[in-house]
Amino acid sequence: MKKFLVSTLLLGGVLGCAQFARTQTASDTIALTEYRAALDQLGAGRAQNARILLQSSLQRGEIAPESAVLLAYLEEKAGDPVRARQTLEGVSNPTNFVAAYLSRFGASQPYEIAARRHSAGTTAATLQTGDARILRLEKLMLQIVNNERAGKKLAPLVWDETMASVARAHSAEMRDKKYFAHESPTPSLKDPLDRYIAGVGKTPRLVAENVFRAWGSRSFLSDTDIRDAHKSLMDSPGHRSNILLDGATKLGIGIVANSSGDIWITQLYARPR
Secondary structure (H helix, E strand, O other), rough: OEEEEEEEEEEEOEEEOOOOOOOOOOOOHHHHHHHHHHHHHHHHHHHHHHHHHHHHHHHHHHOOOOHHHEEEEEEEEOHHHHHHHHHHHHHOOOOOHHHHHHOOOOOOOOOHHHHHHHHHOOOOOOOOOOHHHHHHHHHHHHHHHHHHHHHHHOOOOEHHHHHHHHHHHHHHHHHHHHOOOOOOOHHHOOOHHHHHHHHHHOOOOEEEEEEEEEOOOOOOOHHHHHHHHHHOOOOHHHHHHHHHOOOOOEEEEEEEEOOOOOEEEEEEEEEEE
């Protein structure tokens, strides 16, 4: 089988192994400028001007979570709580702060809203499996990983079904959209951290990801395929470092295949807060 594999580690906001990181973008700079401008208007007693400025960001679809919270506050103070709630529910990358404000209105958590949005479109943040055979192979890979860690006197990783559903969704998207990478073409699910937050609903202390792909000629998967995949991952320094990551405590594995026997595997390692 022809095989490809990619690994990445995100710790403290920096992605390693694949050697790339989240950096400040031009849109971040614009968002900060608009946020400060709105604060300046408030400081000068011009709350209406601040609302107009922030609403223009919202209409462009570029509002930052912090600006959305400020706008929601101004809308609520102006006697429009319904609009305030809609503003917060429209945030594409919600934070815990946004969630706290939404709870004032008895609204759904932002990640629940995001999950509904994904399921209504072409890409899901999570994907459950009803295939007992696939689930058994995912658990077999967990056992193999933990055997590897035991040999290095590292604590075993605990299976996390929600993380597995996040991993399956990424594997399925790679298969269906015909790409192979950590970076998704879906903006809200761009990198492993985005996918974790969208699926789990919280920001982890650490998240790391291994991705594996193999082209086969069979219409079924076997234990041998999983053991071969693990060997390939261990033979790669970057993937090996994630498998033996001392700070990780949980693991979710998502395996998908097609009728030709090609497989896509995503391993999602994390340490929740």
